[in-house]
Amino acid sequence: MSWLLSSAWAYPALEVLHLVGVALLLGNLVLFELRVFGRGAALPVEALARLALPLALLGFALCALSGLLMFATNPAELLANRVFVLKMSLLMLAGCNAAMFHARGSVQKLDRTARVQAAASAMMWLTVLALGRWIAYV
Numbered sequence: 235m236s237w238l239l240s241s242a243w244a245y246p247a248l249e250v251l252h253l254v255g256v257a258l259l260l261g262n263l264v265l266f267e268l269r270v271f272g273r274g275a276a277l278p279v280e281a282l283a284r285l286a287l288p289l290a291l292l293g294f295a296l297c298a299l300s301g302l303l304m305f306a307t308n309p310a311e312l313l314a315n316r317v318f319v320l321k322m323s324l325l326m327l328a329g330c331n332a333a334m335f336h337a338r339g340s341v342q343k344l345d346r347t348a349r350v351q352a353a354a355s356a357m358m359w360l361t362v363l364a365l366g367r368w369i370a371y372v
């Protein structure tokens with residue numbers, strides 16, 4: 235993976251890809267979660283889920299691909315970085331929350347539990363974003 239560091243553009247290009255992924259993930263999730271909270275009630279929730287959630291998943295895939303390549307350039311230092319480890323742990327928790335949201339059929343059942351799951355999701359992904367930026371400063 236040293237070629238990623240020796241090239242002047244490769245690492246910055248990965249960061250750009252990472253941020254495109256963040257924008258797709260957070261942009262679509264926030265829109266969908268606002269709908270779970272009852273905003274834009276005229277929009278059919280299942281149709282919105284079919285449009286927004288695959289795009290959010292694509293955003294996550296871009297983050298994971300570019301993130302793992304960035305990680306591979308400096309694994310030892312990143313594993314010793316508490317903020318990176320916290321980010322990865324929270325990311326897994328947010329993934330479990332998303333899996334539970336779908337496993338219980340929350341898209342079809344916009345009750346209190348669905349709203350708690352949506353609020354937890356927004357908070358966790360925003361914190362993952364902040365921790366991602368923070369890694370460079372510890």
Ligand code: HEM
Nearest residue numbers: 249252256297298301302304305359362363366367369370
């Ligand atoms: C498997 C998934 C992911 C991996 C392996 C990963 C890994 C990384 C790595 C290695 C960095 C560079 C850290 C540095 O040296 O400064 C980084 C930066 C960052 N990550 Fe992730 N990440 C992942 C997912 C995410 C997600 C889902 C988000 C947002 C919700 C996110 C937000 C950020 C941000 C905002 C930065 C800073 C980018 C910059 O300063 O240009 N990451 N990530």
